[in-house]
Structures are given as structure tokens and as C-alpha cells.
Amino acid sequence: MRVSSRITAIAGAISMSLVGLAQATDLEVTHWWTSGGEAAAVKQFADAFNKGGDNWIDGAIAGSGGVARPVIISRILGGEPMGATQLNHGRQAEELVEAGLMLDLTELADKEGWRDFVRPSKLLDSCTVDGKIYCAPVNIHSWQWMWTSLDAFKKAGVDAPKDWYEFVKAAPKLREAGIIPLAIGGQAWQSGGMFGVMTVGIGGADLWKAVNVEKNMDVVRGPEFAKVWQAFSEARDLADPNNSIQNWNDATNQVITAKAGAQIMGDWAQGEFSVAGQTAGVEYDCLPGLGIAPVLDTAGDAFYFPKNDDPDVTAAQLRMASMMLSKEVQVAFNLKKGSLPVRADVDITAANGCMKKGLEILKNADNILPSGDQTFNSDTIGQLEDLSTEFWSDKSITPEEAQSRYAEIIESAQ
Amino acid sequence: MFRNLHSKIAALPMIATALFIFVGCSLWSVFYSFTSSRSLPVEKFVGFDQYIRLFKSSRWAISIENVAIYGVCSLVFSLSVGFLLAVFLDQKIRFENTFRTIFLYPFALSFIVTGLVWQWILNQNFGIQKVIQDLGFEGFELNILSNRDYAIYAIVVAGLWQGTGLVMALMLAGLRGIDEDIWKAARVDGIPAWRTYLFIVIPMMRPVFVTTLVLIAAGIVKVYDLVVALTGGGPGVSSEVPAKYVYDYMFGRGSLGQGLAASTVMLTTVLIILIPWGYMEFGERREKKKPASE
Numbered sequence: 001m002r003v004s005s006r007i008t009a010i011a012g013a014i015s016m017s018l019v020g021l022a023q024a025t026d027l028e029v030t031h032w033w034t035s036g037g038e039a040a041a042v043k044q045f046a047d048a049f050n051k052g053g054d055n056w057i058d059g060a061i062a063g064s065g066g067v068a069r070p071v072i073i074s075r076i077l078g079g080e081p082m083g084a085t086q087l088n089h090g091r092q093a094e095e096l097v098e099a100g101l102m103l104d105l106t107e108l109a110d111k112e113g114w115r116d117f118v119r120p121s122k123l124l125d126s127c128t129v130d131g132k133i134y135c136a137p138v139n140i141h142s143w144q145w146m147w148t149s150l151d152a153f154k155k156a157g158v159d160a161p162k163d164w165y166e167f168v169k170a171a172p173k174l175r176e177a178g179i180i181p182l183a184i185g186g187q188a189w190q191s192g193g194m195f196g197v198m199t200v201g202i203g204g205a206d207l208w209k210a211v212n213v214e215k216n217m218d219v220v221r222g223p224e225f226a227k228v229w230q231a232f233s234e235a236r237d238l239a240d241p242n243n244s245i246q247n248w249n250d251a252t253n254q255v256i257t258a259k260a261g262a263q264i265m266g267d268w269a270q271g272e273f274s275v276a277g278q279t280a281g282v283e284y285d286c287l288p289g290l291g292i293a294p295v296l297d298t299a300g301d302a303f304y305f306p307k308n309d310d311p312d313v314t315a316a317q318l319r320m321a322s323m324m325l326s327k328e329v330q331v332a333f334n335l336k337k338g339s340l341p342v343r344a345d346v347d348i349t350a351a352n353g354c355m356k357k358g359l360e361i362l363k364n365a366d367n368i369l370p371s372g373d374q375t376f377n378s379d380t381i382g383q384l385e386d387l388s389t390e391f392w393s394d395k396s397i398t399p400e401e402a403q404s405r406y407a408e409i410i411e412s413a414q
Numbered sequence: 415m416f417r418n419l420h421s422k423i424a425a426l427p428m429i430a431t432a433l434f435i436f437v438g439c440s441l442w443s444v445f446y447s448f449t450s451s452r453s454l455p456v457e458k459f460v461g462f463d464q465y466i467r468l469f470k471s472s473r474w475a476i477s478i479e480n481v482a483i484y485g486v487c488s489l490v491f492s493l494s495v496g497f498l499l500a501v502f503l504d505q506k507i508r509f510e511n512t513f514r515t516i517f518l519y520p521f522a523l524s525f526i527v528t529g530l531v532w533q534w535i536l537n538q539n540f541g542i543q544k545v546i547q548d549l550g551f552e553g554f555e556l557n558i559l560s561n562r563d564y565a566i567y568a569i570v571v572a573g574l575w576q577g578t579g580l581v582m583a584l585m586l587a588g589l590r591g592i593d594e595d596i597w598k599a600a601r602v603d604g605i606p607a608w609r610t611y612l613f614i615v616i617p618m619m620r621p622v623f624v625t626t627l628v629l630i631a632a633g634i635v636k637v638y639d640l641v642v643a644l645t646g647g648g649p650g651v652s653s654e655v656p657a658k659y660v661y662d663y664m665f666g667r668g669s670l671g672q673g674l675a676a677s678t679v680m681l682t683t684v685l686i687i688l689i690p691w692g693y694m695e696f697g698e699r700r701e702k703k704k705p706a707s708e
Contacts, residue, residue, distance in 0.1 A: 066666055069666065070661075070665030070666045073453065073665070073668070074665060077453070077454075095452060095453040095454060095668065096453070099454060186646065186648045186649060187646065187648075188647075188648075188651075241560070242538055242557050242560045243560055243649075244537055244538055244539065244559060244560055246646060246648075377452070377668065378666070378667045378668050378669075379452065379663070379667045379668060379669040379672070381667075382662065382663075382666065382667035382669075383471075386473050386651055389648070389650045389651060390472065390473070390650040390651045390652075391650075392649075392650060393562050393648065393649035393650025393651075393652060394562055394650055394652065405472075408470075412467070
């Protein structure tokens with residue numbers, strides 16, 4: 001144990017050393033929100049925190065969660081904790097909580113009544129371990145969106161699609177017009193997430209639950225799931241064969257500039273459209289659940305507060321947690337981020353068309369999926385991502401082969 | 415045993431550190447590769463499960479294949495190109511210093527910078543392809559980075575660009591260490607220059623070659639940052655390497671057991687190559703010494 005923490009300490013030390021925790025009100029906050037829309041959203045948090053007399057030290061880590069998470073986790077394990085950190089709730093932080101490395105927020109949550117206003121309540125459930133609350137959920141994000149560029153379809157002379165099937169039909173026209181039908185970045189999580197969306201869209205919510213939650217092997221190996229793989233295989237033919245894009249926001253930019261027809265990406269993409277000054281329904285459109293199944297998951301980001309010996313820091317951590325869930329900050333932050341607030345009791349008349357569509361869907365509890373982060377640990381998610389990205393780039397892998405490999409991974413999932 | 419006692423005592427801390435860090439940590443890694451450890455090490459033994467999973471993983475198979483391609487290519491090319499460059503520089507040419515500096519400069523860059531530089535050079539919208547297309551060859555296509563069969567060779571090229579300069583510098587130092595009289599003798603005997611290099615100089619440079627080989631080999635096994643910067647392992651998983659597999663599983667995916675199993679396999683492979691070689695290298699020398707002392 002001691003040896004292990006020393007090794008991780010070395011890894012943590014490489015990332016960066018903690019600056020100025022001596023002053024009680026300085027809190028370093030690590031997160032991986034670095035695209036234009038995301039940075040604008042983080043600024044809302046920082047401004048609100050600084051207004052309260054504390055000092056937000058921004059510790060943004062570029063390169064998406066896959067890069068940032070190991071840095072964050074190894075710093076906490078190595079005994080160099082930051083003041084607060086973003087993580088996706090769910091099983092990512094489970095072990096850190098079990099090892100007693102995270103601050104217990106239950107007292108604050110009870111005082112402010114988080115249980116009463118956080119919705120859907122399972123957001124708070126995923127922050128809860130053994131009846132105690134360890135994280136502050138700040139937004140609801142869902143993966144199940146397809147973003148289409150109306151300009152691109154206009155240029156190609158076809159009607160903008162209303163669902164996935166229409167999109168596939170319109171794709172050859174897009175190609176003729178020199179437009180890439182489907183934009184995607186090369187990082188594995190993007191094809192992994194996209195596959196999840198297609199499972200919900202093409203196969204329906206019940207199929208998704210049977211595969212990911214109940215882990216029903218008959219379904220995983222069954223014909224319904226095979227259809228999803230078939231569709232995913234059609235999708236890979238719609239992407240740019242010479243794709244050199246890595247980041248999701250660069251792919252979104254292709255849609256914004258009408259160089260690509262569509263992108264399947266979570267609603268964080270919306271922040272990019274609004275930074276570019278575009279309006280839903282005018283320059284771009286959004287299709288929840290690929291326009292087929294209006295189902296959304298309610299993943300999201302949460303902030304965890306690693307335990308600290310300094311009581312002043314602990315007090316500041318609690319102040320920050322309270323600030324993040326306050327009404328005004330929730331609205332300001334989520335409007336910039338393109339996500340939905342976790343409070344049901346806030347005013348969101350300023351929300352745009354796509355957000356309103358999302359809120360409408362979430363009103364019906366049947367339309368809510370648990371997110372992948374909450375059903376698999378990061379090991380299994382990583383393997384599924386490897387599989388989907390390998391399939392995506394290697395056209396010699398048949399959908400059938402990929403399906404059986406998918407089944408093997410699910411079988412061995414812990 | 416008691417000769418040079420002081421220097422032996424002085425070396426003790428270093429020996430202890432080496433034993434603790436290298437041997438101790440290696441044993442620790444091997445030990446925990448037999449457990450089901452996730453983010454934190456736990457002593458829950460699962461036998462060879464992690465290894466079975468490792469060898470069933472297609473990403474691992476691809477990683478091994480890639481490191482083999484990278485290894486063979488960088489060994490062959492950096493040794494031969496490095497030696498040839500050194501020979502050219504050894505011809506008492508003008509501006510030798512300038513050329514030496516130019517060839518050695520890439521070595522001053524980190525792999526991350528090297529990777530990013532080559533990513534731009536090979537980028538289809540801005541790099542070589544664009545330049546040549548602008549020159550009028552519209553059909554020209556250079557899609558190494560987005561082609562899953564060739565992505566690993568992009569890494570090889572970038573690695574060679576970075577590392578060949580050092581090999582050249584080492585070889586040049588070796589060549590300068592060859593006694594001028596040997597050249598004179600060869601010339602008197604009428605042996606052509608290329609034969610002198612091949613059959614006299616190279617065998618005499620054996621120690622230099624061994625040093626270079628060790629440096630290159632270590633670079634091959636640990637190649638990681640170059641891949642991360644240049645391709646990120648993509649497209650798909652087509653340019654993954656073992657070191658990246660280890661890192662991803664240990665830190666990114668919270669699966670310590672799996673990462674350690676992979677690193678143990680890497681260690682074993684290195685040992686399998688290293689032990690017979692070390693045996694040959696050092697065993698041989700001892701035998702040679704014997705008749706001399708008798």
C-alpha cells in the first residue's frame with residue numbers, strides 16, 4: 001500500500017505541484033472543460049466563487065476526460081489533493097470514496113435540502129455511498145443527440161433529415177456536394193459514445209437496458225442487437241475516410257461551418273453552436289435519440305472535494321459546493337454549457353429550442369436512461385471504447401464479429 | 415573484497431536504491447499482476463486471469479505487432495543511416511560542424527514535440543500533401559496518419575528523424591577513435607575504403623555498436639510519448655504500443671492488475687532477449703581472459 005502510494009505520487013508529481021493552499025480561501029479546481037463553450041461555463045463558477053471572497057484557481061487539464069482523469073486520480077491517491085475536481089459521477093470515483101479520500105458532504109446537503117430539489121434524484125444517488133453524499137452534481141448531460149447542419153443539407157439540395165434513416169438516405173447527396181456526411185473525432189470515447197447512442201436510437205431503450213444494465217446475454221448475442229451493429233457499420237461508411245480530426249469540438253466545428261452534415265455527440269456540443277452565434281432551428285438542428293426514440297440519459301458532471309487536513313480549506317470546499325448548486329449559478333452555468341440544470345425549481349425561460357426539447361423529454365420518467373458511466377466501471381467502458389474505435393477504423397471487422405466480441409466484454413464485466 | 419573499500423562503501427547507497435527501485439518495484443509489479451486489483455492494489459489472487467485476458471485482447475496483439483515493426487525498423491535504419499552519415503562526415507568535409515549540429519538537433523526535442531511536428535507535416539490539409547498539391551500535382555495523396563496500415567510507419571519515421579542524429583554522433587566518435595595508422599596500413603595494402611570500413615573498422619567499433627544498440631533498444635521498449643503525440647494510438651487502435659496499453663489500464667481505466675500483467679510481459683520479453691545476450695557478451699570475455707592469465 002505504501003509503495004503503491006509512493007509510485008502514484010511520482011506520477012502525480014509529474015502533473016503539477018499544488019500552489020498556494022496556504023491561504024485558506026484559495027481552492028484549486030481541476031476539470032477538463034477547455035473548449036470555447038465549456039470555458040465560458042466554467043467562468044460562471046469561478047466568478048461566483050470569487051464574489052464570495054474566495055479565490056478560484058483554475059486547473060484546467062486539456063485533452064478530454066481520458067487524459068485528465070488519470071492525472072486527477074493519481075494526484076488524489078498520491079496525497080496531493082486539489083481543492084475540488086470535476087469527475088463524471090458514477091463508478092469512476094467509487095474506489096476513491098471507499099478509500100476515504102473524499103469529503104463527506106452529507107451535512108451540507110441535508111441543511112440545504114439537496115434531496116428535495118435535485119432531479120432526477122438518481123443524480124444524487126450516484127453521489128451517495130453507504131448513505132452519505134460525496135459529490136455535488138452540477139448539470140445533466142445526455143449523449144443521445146444528433147446535430148445537423150441545415151446549411152449543409154441546403155447546399156446539397158435535400159431536405160434536412162428528421163431522423164437517422166432519412167439522414168442515411170440523404171448522405172449520398174451530401175457526398176456529391178463535397179460534404180462529409182458524418183463528422184467524428186478520432187478519440188476512442190467518441191465512437192464508443194456514438195455506439196451507445198445508436199443502440200438507444202436504432203434498438204430502443206429496452207434493448208439498451210437489456211444490454212447495458214441487465215446484461216442479458218441472449219439479447220447481446222441476439223438479432224435485435226445485430227441490427228444496431230449493422231447500422232453502426234453503415235455509419236462508419238459515412239465518415240470521412242481520411243479523417244485527421246481528434247477533438248470532438250473540431251468535429252462540431254465541421255458541422256457549424258457546414259463542411260459536415262451531422263455529428264452524433266452529447267448536448268455539450270450545443271455550447272459550441274452558441275459560442276459560434278448560431279441558433280437552433282436556423283443554422284443547425286438537433287435530433288434527440290437520433291429522431292427515432294426520444295430517450296435521454298442523465299449523465300452529467302459532478303464535483304468531488306478531496307479530503308484535506310486544513311479546516312479552512314474544508315470550509316471553503318463546502319462554500320464552493322453550496323455555490324455550485326445555488327439557483328442563480330445553476331442557471332448561468334448551464335445556459336453556457338448547453339446542459340440542463342439539476343434543480344427543477346429554477347427559471348429557464350432563457351433556454352434555447354434544443355434545451356427545451358430536452359427538458360420536455362425528461363418530464364416523463366420513462367424516457368430517462370441511466371448513463372453508461374453508472375452501469376460499467378471505467379475498465380469495461382475502456383474495453384468497449386477500444387472495440388468500437390477499432391471497428392470504426394478497420395472495415396475488415398464485420399458487424400457479426402464485433403457483436404460477439406462485445407458480448408465477451410460484457411460477460412467478463414465486473 | 416576489501417580492495418577499494420572506500421569506493422565500495424560510497425557506491426552502497428546507489429546500489430541500495432537500484433535494488434529497491436528496480437528489483438523491488440519489479441517484484442511488486444509481478445506480484446500484483448496476479449491479483450484482481452483495480453484502482454488500488456489488493457491481495458485478491460486470481461491466478462493467470464489477467465494474463466489470459468491480456469492475450470485475448472486484440473489491442474494487445476496489435477500493440478505487440480506494432481512494437482515489433484517499430485523495433486526492427488528503428489534498429490535497422492537508425493544503425494545503418496546513422497553509420498552512413500557518420501562515414502560521410504568522417505571524410506573531412508567542409509562545414510562538418512554545421513552538418514553535425516543539423517543532424518543532431520532533432521535529438522534535442524522531446525518526443526512530444528517531435529510527434530506534434532510530424533502530425534502537422536503529415537496533416538492532409540496543411541502538410542506535405544497540401545504543398546505538393548499546390549505545386550500542381552493535384553492527385554497526390556499522402557494519408558499515412560489516417561490509414562490504419564501505415565500509421566505505425568509514421569511513428570517509425572518520426573522516431574528515426576529524432577534518434578538517428580544521436581546514433582550518428584556516437585558512430586562518429588567511434589570512427590575518430592580508430593587509429594590513423596590502421597588507415598595507412600590498409601591503404602598500403604591497397605584495400606578499397608569500403609572494405610576497410612566493412613571488415614576492419616566496424617569490427618573494431620564493436621563497443622560503440624553495443625552502446626548504441628542498448629540505447630536504441632531501450633528507446634524501442636519504452637516508446638509511448640511519440641505515439642500519444644502523433645497518433646493517439648489511432649486510427650482506431652492501429653498504432654497502439656505496449657507501454658500505452660500499460661499506462662491506459664493502470665491509470666486511465668483503473669485496472670492495475672491488467673496494466674501490471676502487461677508490464678510483466680514486457681519485462682519478461684526484455685529479459686528473454688537480454689539474458690542470453692549478456693551471457694554471450696560477458697561469458698565470452700571471461701573465457702578469453704583465462705588463457706592470458708595462465
